[in-house]
Amino acid sequence: MSSITRRAAAFTLSAGLWLSCGIAAAQDAPKVKLETSMGDIVLEVYPDKAPKTVANFLQYVKDKHYDGTIFHRVINGFMIQGGGYDAKFAQRPTRPPVAHEGRETLEKGGPKNATGTIAMARTSDPNSATAQFFINVVDNRRLDPSPQSPGYVAFGKVVSGMDTVDKIKAVPTSAAGPFPSDVPQTPVIIKSATLVK
Template sequence: MKFSGFPVARRALMAAAVVGLLASQALVPARAGDAPRVKFATSAGDFVVEVYPDKAPKTVANFLQYVKDKHYDGTIFHRVINNFMIQGGGYDAKYAEKPTRAPVVHEGREALARGGPRNVIGTLAMARTNDPNSATAQFFINVRDNAFLDPSAQSYGYTVFGKVVSGMDVIDKIKATPTGPGGPFPSDVPRTPVLINSATLVK
């Protein structure tokens, strides 16, 4: 007597393998070349950042919505520390803080677990207060490797969600600008304002 279960079992295994393959393909992150890009036109020159929704989806969606809303247009880099980072996206040229939406949930540890970048030179991360879930619109760009900002078991760290892909010479120019007091800030404000004229989704 022939055992008819084997062909059925084999078909079932093949079907399961196909489903598994499709599922694994769905989990493969987008190639770097497919990542959204935003061009910042500043008074110091232009630079382009690439962001990774497959690593930090909520953070990227939040950032891109601010870009689409033109929130960053007319803001300044209000905190510049050479050999550390440059920070902007929250204040206009008169140091008035711009209104924001509700904070985005912190995704630092999740982003790292998904293979996201760390706080190294040229990467883009969200600025926040001591509350890890307080990030809104302000961001910073690392101008050195800042491993102490990375999330860990002991620290929430800062969510890295992108990197500069062109115009790093502009970032180097901004980081080297002379700073001092300005507006409500006692230090680290560029003496010659560095204005973000526009932030535009280019890809």
């Protein structure tokens, strides 16, 4: 075997190992099923890319925090947001905020705010995210962390049920509860959030 052939074989082997490791990492990613009043959504989250954010989200799932909450902010052409209020607009109590890790997530090859990704909602303070999350329904690259902006931490993506997301984003909205706009006129309820893997 020539040295060129040996190098080619070694490259092929290393590429194969890299691909198999990537596939294994994806298969090992935790999955969360949101059973909603409009259908199921399955999310895959990446603790290797955003460890603090994912641990925070999964703890809320395990604590049943999301069960009975609503998607209270729905903007077609932007995102659907939920996880903070019940159908009577009572705000759920939360744990202390999670540390923002947006830039670190992108440096590790984590997801950007593309269609179908899930990210943490927050106030103008980057370190204010608690339980509320949103699912991007378009590519919202202006929300990505950058040297100029902390952005929003995307930490997973929809792997099943994007048709449900599409149904939710299209619901009629209006003012309701404490919100002046963007609230579904018929509540979109998260019946349960469960860890399926």
